[in-house]
Amino acid sequence: MGVSIRRPLLPLLLFLFPLLYSVSVLHQRWNPEETKRLSPKKPDQVILGPAAGQGLPNRLQCQGTKAMNRIEPSPKNNHSEEEKVSFVTVFAIYKSDPMSEKMLDRVRVGDILYNSKSERSLAILNAYINFIQVSMPSSDVVVLTDNDSTFSLDRNNAIKFPIEGDYSRSNLMLQRIKSYIAYLKRILESSELEKANKNIIFSDSDIAVVDNLGDIFQKHPDFHIALTFRNNKNQPLNSGFIAVRGTRDGISKSKDFLEEVLDVYMSKYMGASRMLGDQLALYWVIKLHLPSAIQKFNRHESFAGKVKGVSVLFLPCAIYNWTPPEGAGQFHGMPLDVKIVHFKGSRKRLMLEAWNFYKSTFNVSNMLCLILCSGRTKYDF
Numbered sequence: 001m002g003v004s005i006r007r008p009l010l011p012l013l014l015f016l017f018p019l020l021y022s023v024s025v026l027h028q029r030w031n032p033e034e035t036k037r038l039s040p041k042k043p044d045q046v047i048l049g050p051a052a053g054q055g056l057p058n059r060l061q062c063q064g065t066k067a068m069n070r071i072e073p074s075p076k077n078n079h080s081e082e083e084k085v086s087f088v089t090v091f092a093i094y095k096s097d098p099m100s101e102k103m104l105d106r107v108r109v110g111d112i113l114y115n116s117k118s119e120r121s122l123a124i125l126n127a128y129i130n131f132i133q134v135s136m137p138s139s140d141v142v143v144l145t146d147n148d149s150t151f152s153l154d155r156n157n158a159i160k161f162p163i164e165g166d167y168s169r170s171n172l173m174l175q176r177i178k179s180y181i182a183y184l185k186r187i188l189e190s191s192e193l194e195k196a197n198k199n200i201i202f203s204d205s206d207i208a209v210v211d212n213l214g215d216i217f218q219k220h221p222d223f224h225i226a227l228t229f230r231n232n233k234n235q236p237l238n239s240g241f242i243a244v245r246g247t248r249d250g251i252s253k254s255k256d257f258l259e260e261v262l263d264v265y266m267s268k269y270m271g272a273s274r275m276l277g278d279q280l281a282l283y284w285v286i287k288l289h290l291p292s293a294i295q296k297f298n299r300h301e302s303f304a305g306k307v308k309g310v311s312v313l314f315l316p317c318a319i320y321n322w323t324p325p326e327g328a329g330q331f332h333g334m335p336l337d338v339k340i341v342h343f344k345g346s347r348k349r350l351m352l353e354a355w356n357f358y359k360s361t362f363n364v365s366n367m368l369c370l371i372l373c374s375g376r377t378k379y380d381f
C-alpha cells in the first residue's frame with residue numbers, strides 16, 4: 001500500500017519542479033528585501049584578486065592565500081614576553097525602527113545569517129575581541145558602553161564597562177572622548193591601579209590586531225600618551241588609536257591631555273561633521289602647544305614632544321596600521337610588519353571573512369594574504 005503511494009511521487013515532483021521554481025523566482029522578484037540581497041553590484045563572499053605589492057621589498061608576498069615571507073607573530077611562541085594591554089573601545093547598539101530593519105538587512109557571512117545591523121556590529125565587536133585573544137593572549141578588552149545597554153558579551157577576555165552618557169549616533173565622537181576620560185578617572189580612583197599597572201590602548205572596534213602591539217610601550221619607554229599620524233593635511237591625527245601608559249603619571253597626564261582636547265571639541269567643533277570633531281580638536285591642541293610637530297607629519301619616523309607637561313609620542317600610522325584601500329587606485333601592498341588591519345566602511349564584512357578563514361587555518365600570515373587579495377572588493381554588508 002505504502003509503496004503504491006510513493007511511486008507516483010517522483011514524476012509528480014519532476015512535473016511540479018519548474019512550476020515551483022518559477023513561483024519562487026517570481027517571489028524573489030516581487031520581494032524587495034530579497035532583491036537587495038541578490039543585487040549583483042556587490043559580491044557577498046570573498047573575491048580573491050591579485051595581491052598588490054608582489055616583488056616590492058618589505059611587503060607581504062603571497063601565493064594565493066599562502067604567505068611566503070611573514071613569520072608567524074611571536075606571542076604564540078612566548079607569552080611571558082608579551083606586554084599586557086587593556087584594549088578599550090566604545091560600543092553602542094542603536095535602537096532602530098524594527099520594521100525597517102526586518103529582513104532588509106539580512107546578510108550571510110559563512111554559515112551565519114545576520115538579521116540586522118545590530119547583529120552585525122556585535123559580530124564585528126566579537127571579531128575584534130577574537131583577534132586580540134589570538135595575537136595578544138594575555139591582554140584583555142574593555143567595552144565602554146551606555147549604562148543601560150542590553151547586549152551581552154559572554155567572553156573571558158572582555159568585559160562591559162558601563163559609563164553613562166549619550167551614545168546616539170550623532171553624538172558618538174563626542175561621547176567617545178568623554179567615555180575615555182571617564183574610564184581613565186575610574187582607573188585612577190581604583191585601588192587596583194598600582195598592582196595592575198596595565199597599559200591601555202583606546203581603539204575603534206573595526207580593527208584586527210594581528211601582532212603584538214604591546215612593544216610600543218617597550219620601544220618607547222618615555223611617553224605618557226601616544227597618537228598616530230598620517231600625511232593628510234586636514235586630519236593628520238587619527239583619533240581611532242590612542243595608547244596610554246598604565247602608570248599613575250601616564251594615566252593622569254593622558255586624562256589631562258584628553259580633557260583639553262574635549263574642551264576644544266566643545267568650544268570649537270560641535271558643528272563639525274560628526275566623524276571629524278575629535279580629530280580636528282586633537283590637531284588644534286597639538287598645533288597650539290607643539291607647532292613644531294606639524295612639519296613632521298609628512299615624514300615616516302616617530303617623534304616625541306611635550307604638550308603642557310604631557311609627553312606625547314607620535315607614531316606614523318603607516319608603520320602599524322593597514323587599511324585596505326578604497327577602489328582600485330594606487331595600491332602598494334601590505335607592509336610585512338603590519339600590526340593592525342583597519343576594516344572601514346564596506347570592508348567590515350572582510351573582517352568577519354578573515355576571522356572565518358583564520359578559524360579554519362590558524363595561520364595569521366595566510367589570513368593576511370586573504371585580506372590583501374580581497375582588499376579592493378566592496379562587499380555588500
Ligand SMILES: *[C@@H]1O[C@H](CO)[C@@H](O)[C@H](O)[C@H]1NC(C)=O
Pocket residue numbers: 066067068072362363364365366
Ligand atoms: C603559516 O603558513 C605559512 C605559509 O603557508 C607557513 O610557512 C607557516 O609555517 C604557517 N605557520 C604556522 C604556524 O602554521
Ligand SMILES: *[C@@H]1O[C@H](CO)[C@@H](O)[C@H](O)[C@H]1NC(C)=O
Pocket residue numbers: 077078079080081
Ligand atoms: C620567553 O621570554 C622570557 C623573557 O624574555 C625568557 O626568559 C624565556 O627564556 C623565553 N622562553 C622561550 C621558550 O623562548
Ligand SMILES: *[C@@H]1O[C@H](CO)[C@@H](O)[C@H](O)[C@H]1NC(C)=O
Pocket residue numbers: 147148164
Ligand atoms: C544609567 O544612568 C541613568 C542616569 O544617571 C540612571 O537614571 C539609570 O538608573 C542608570 N542605569 C543603570 C542600569 O545603572
